[in-house]
Amino acid sequence: MCHSRPAETADHIVPLSRGGTNDIENLRPACGPCNFSRGNRASWFDLLSEGEQTATQDATP
Numbered sequence: 001m002c003h004s005r006p007a008e009t010a011d012h013i014v015p016l017s018r019g020g021t022n023d024i025e026n027l028r029p030a031c032g033p034c035n036f037s038r039g040n041r042a043s044w045f046d047l048l049s050e051g052e053q054t055a056t057q058d059a060t061p
Contacts, residue, residue, distance in 0.1 A: 005031035015040040 007029030014020030017040045030038075 002031060002034050005033070007031055009035045011035045011038065 009030055009032050010027045011030035011034070012020045012022075013026050013028060016022075020026050
């Protein structure tokens with residue numbers, strides 16, 4: 001997460017829409033903007049992967 005704002009929301013590591021639960025093991029603190037920008041992706045690695053794919057596609061002539 002960004003660590004620049006207070007963690008004011010509970011982020012689901014595995015989103016409810018992907019079969020995640022409200023169990024404490026599936027929650028972590030997050031600021032609102034970081035939590036909501038993640039959408040229903042299963043992890044922050046999904047965001048990184050999408051960014052890398054976009055960067056690769058943008059660099060392709």
